[in-house]
Amino acid sequence: MSKSYDVELINIQKRFGSNIVVDSFNLQIERGECISFLGPSGCGKTTTLNMIAGFLEPDQGDLLIKGKRMNGVPSNKRELGMVFQTYSLFPHMTVFENVAYGLKLRKVAKPEIRERVGKVLELVRLPHMADRYPKQLSGGQRQRIAIARALVTEPSLLLLDEPLSNLDAKLREELRDEMKRLQQEIGVTTIFVTHDQEEALYMSNRIVVLDHGKVEQIGTPWDIYNRPASEFVHTFIGKSNRIEGTVGQLSGHDLGLTTDGGLSLKAVQRGLPLTTGEKVSIYVRPEKISIHVNVEMAEKGNRVKGVVKLVSFLGAYTECEVDIGQTTMVVRVESIEHDAQLAPGAPVWLDWSPDDVFVFPRKESLA
Known part of the structure; x- marks a missing residue:
């Protein structure tokens, strides 16, 4: 019997017109792993993430989540949470209401909503912010709330699209530490898209280095840094x-x-x-x-x-x-x-x- 993976990409390809932006992408992600897609702008990392999320469909290949083929399955049926670099919080809702939004759509009972929102705000260390509005929060606090909103539905897969790029250097480092703590504490399988090599090295169990839509190397942070498979990997990392x-x-x-x-x-x-x-x-x-x-x-x-x-x-x-x-x-x-x-x-x-x-x-x- 073949091994079961949380996420599996099999010969995935995506074109925009005549331009191949993702080509022959193969990857298996085990439960609880934190995988980073790393590469320069235009390398295909966000396009691949959007295919996993269900926002784009691959032109070729198969996408499996928990062993089930996801080609053609809408995003809201994939049991995943997603955090964007722009926070995407509703400005007219309180922190509690923002975090609870996904649970309300799923018609979860109010007592359970209160309990689950309370727990996830504790996880991101912002329980005292429940009654505030996004405009009353710092950039780092808003991003923590965005992470809480993604986690409250208890997704089997967490997708992070450049979640720290809008923050200053000190705040980015602090939130990076928090995200790693959360990922290890919860154990949710995570895919992290970044162009920042230091973030990828710090956060990941494994890194996928991409260039012009092709996978240059997949390996541990140590392997990527110390045993690069190509000149591109060596010069891009460090x-x-x-x-x-x-x-x-x-x-x-x-x-x-x-x-x-x-x-x-x-x-x-x-x-x-x-x-x-x-x-x-x-x-x-x-x-x-x-x-x-x-x-x-x-x-x-x-x-x-x-x-x-x-x-x-x-x-x-x-x-x-x-x-x-x-x-x-x-x-x-x-x-x-x-x-x-x-x-x-x-x-x-x-x-x-x-x-x-x-x-x-x-x-x-x-x-």
């Missing part, structure tokens, strides 16, 4: 240094590289079809690089001499821009008190492990 070079030697898992500036570097072969003499793009993340004032301290597999150009204190860490001749490398280190040896103009050595290098066939349009 910050990375890029150096142009050429493949020199291929020996088992060991990969020798020569940069366009003449530096010799080492990397680990990760299964990509690379050939000797091929032009490549070489990447290493800032936090994987160590910086030293003495060459004797640079002991990792790759060692490069440079000159400090800029030092930026960013709280928990400090970023140094180091000129290595052909390019500038960004190095991220744990913040310490000001060190004159790392001041602009200071000679330094950088080193990093071959295992922390990612190599992709060069796209000339990026060069």
Whole structure:
């Protein structure tokens, strides 16, 4: 017997005119998972969410929720809750009335409505706001009420469409924490659409990275960040240094590289079809690089001499821009008190492990 999933997408495709906006999308979501759809604008993430919600119909493929085929089934028959980035609260209704609205449509008895609304307002930590109107609430409070309204009907699936994008940075971080707490406490299967990589990494059990309607990679946050399946995933998630070079030697898992500036570097072969003499793009993340004032301290597999150009204190860490001749490398280190040896103009050595290098066939349009 095949495994039962809360949500299953099988070869889903969606066109708008001649433009394919979602192509061959396959995904299985287990009960209680929080899955993020992550990608730039126009990648198909919201279109896919709208197909799951029933606002759009797929042109090809099958959509299953709890094992039942949902193609053609209207949104109000899918037992799901949805939270939009615009809150969508009724301004003429109190908080209580807004949250209770879905229950009233379902003709739930008044005593049960009071009980369920009270419980969900406790969950979002706003029971004292029940008699207020949306205009009397902050942006963060309005979004919490929108989440409460989605949860009060006890949906089997919660859909979140960029729910934090209208909030300032501090409030977005606070509400992100609340949403993760709620999702884990309730255990509702959740699909979270975002273009913000940090939100996706923080919230998700797994992330679906999309680009131009195609799935680039599906994996845990750790896998997506540390073992990207493509150059797009690597460059879209996190910050990375890029150096142009050429493949020199291929020996088992060991990969020798020569940069366009003449530096010799080492990397680990990760299964990509690379050939000797091929032009490549070489990447290493800032936090994987160590910086030293003495060459004797640079002991990792790759060692490069440079000159400090800029030092930026960013709280928990400090970023140094180091000129290595052909390019500038960004190095991220744990913040310490000001060190004159790392001041602009200071000679330094950088080193990093071959295992922390990612190599992709060069796209000339990026060069």
